[in-house]
Amino acid sequence: MSVDVIVDIYRRVLEIDDLGPWSDFFAAGGDSLLATRILSALARTYGVELSYEDFLLAPTPAALAERVTAAGVLR
Amino acid sequence: MKVVVVGAGLAGLVAATDLAEAGADVAVLEARSRVGGRTFGIEVAPGAWVDAGAAYLGERHTALVTLLDELGCKTVPTTVEGHSRFALGDGVQTRAGRFPPLSAVALGTLFDLLDEVTSQVRPDAPWLSPNAAALDELTVAEWLDERLTHPDARLFLPLFLGEMMAADPTAVSVLHMAFYLRSGGGLRYLNAFAGGAQDSRVAGGAHEVCVRLAEGLTGRVHLGEPVHAIVQDETGATVHGRAGPVRADAVVVAVPPLLADTIDYRPGLPGARAGSRTVPGCAVKVHLIYPRPVWREQELSGWSMSADGPLLSTVDDSPPDAAIGVLTGFVTGREAHRFAALPGAQRRAAVLAQAHRLFPGLPEPIRVEVTDWINDPYSRGCYAALMGPGDWRRLGPQLTTPHGRVHWAGTETSTAFFGLMEGAIRSGHRAAAEIVGRPR
Secondary structure, eight states: OOHHHHHHHHHHHHTOSOOOTTOOTTTTTOOHHHHHHHHHHHHHHHOOOOOHHHHHHOOSHHHHHHHHHHHHHHO | OEEEEEOOBHHHHHHHHHHHHTTOEEEEEOSSSSSBTTOOEEEEETTEEEESSOOEEOTTOHHHHHHHHHHTOOEEEOOOOSEEEEEEESEEEEEEBSOOSSOHHHHHHHHHHHHHHHHTSOTTOGGGSTTHHHHTTSBHHHHHHHHOOOHHHHHHHHHHHHHHHOOOTTTSBHHHHHHHHHHTTOHHHHHOSTTSTTSEEETTOTHHHHHHHHHTTTTSEESSOOOOEEEEOSSOEEEEETTEEEEESEEEEOSOHHHHTTSEEESOOSSOSSOTTOBOOOEEEEEEEESSOGGGGGTEEEEEEESSSSOSEEEEOOOTTOSSEEEEEEEEHHHHHHHHTSOHHHHHHHHHHHHHHHSTTOOOOSEEEEEEOTTOTTTOSSSOOBOOTTHHHHHGGGSSOOBTTEEEOSGGGOSSSTTSHHHHHHHHHHHHHHHHTSOO
16 A cells, blocks of 8 residues: 555546645546546555545545555455 | 528538638528527527527637637626535435535546547547547447446446437447547546536527627528538539529538438439438437526535436526526436427426426426427437447548538537537638638
8 A cells, every 4th residue: 555656546647747645636626527537546456445525535645545544454 | 702501500600701701702591490500599588598509618619719709799607506416316315516426436437438448539530540440330338338337337327428418328339429528628628517618608698609690691691491402513503492593603511410411412422421320419408497596595506417317417507697597407318319209298297397306395487498409300419410330430531521512511520529519610610711712
């Protein structure tokens, strides 16, 4: 589980390179359609299914990494 | 030089305006008793118009933005704050924003697939895409059948394609879907209201653009003039309308492909304008008019999505001053065919029953307008013609190739912003330039 992997997913989906662990998805121009593509990438990579509401509460790679870890542990 | 333009929609009127400005003697022959084609305004209250056809635009629609500016037309933003209503399973749910109560991962997987196939298409010539043959073989439904297993994604796909392009996934080819999404600026731009393709509406209605273009062509636009034949000889072309033959040096046919094929061309066309599986865009637009936007009082935006029809989605199209409330309903895809086949009273009852489920406490509407584009003899569908498997590879190479003195316009002849007002305008400019640039 690495934040860098999620930062890379952000870069690919948002088509922006200048992003880091604390980049806010919506401030970087993301919308709900692109958010689903972050979540599908996380599901493919980590086998974890987060909801859109989860994402709204954790729209940075760092916060998402925590959610992914928690979901993986609880699973 | 004398030019006859067939069709007084956006494409035909733009072409005629350009040609007139270049000094041509122009006559526009329009079958209907009005101009505008697939832009059509209904005055639902004194001075308040709704768009019964094309409605929305975004800032990438540069030819339309320029034209609005030239004609002195203003735009109004579409953004409406509030909660959405969703009827996608058991009952109706209220949620913040526009995100449906479906698996985000399942929808993300669908959008990943659509984005991938969209990026493979050559936007300027979809039929020349590297894998055009494979993408043109299957319908979207066939293509996604094995790729899309989650029930939420399967439920969402027809709603999404209905909203984006008034298409039934079982009729449209993968190549056409991918091209349409690419042509319109990509999934994200086409889907978005603020900052996207639905950013604004034309104040007073999109038809106003055509009305003003026609005013600039006074005496040269002839209504009630369906064209049934275009005959070419060594010295010119003769366009046969209701009032008799009109002689021309060049002709612009600015009607949708399924209609262009109803004209008798002599000599005949090397190939039909529509393919064997091309179908009308399946859209019926419904307007419910209320004394005010009553849903806003319950902090609802008017946006809704339903798995079952007739209204697959609704949006608040009230005028900026909210002097009346306008709830616009979209009936698209397969549902549009079913709905369009109902008698008028049953249509009205079905629409009102659903509106009351979605927005409890709605009063009786002051007025209900149902605009059926599928069965409209002079449009044959809306938003645009839908290409089925095999169609693009056969039609693509001749999309804009003149047939002697006959030139082609209409949103379906524009690979940029195909199906939108923007595509229609660009096609009109292109057709006029072909003629003006042509040696006499």
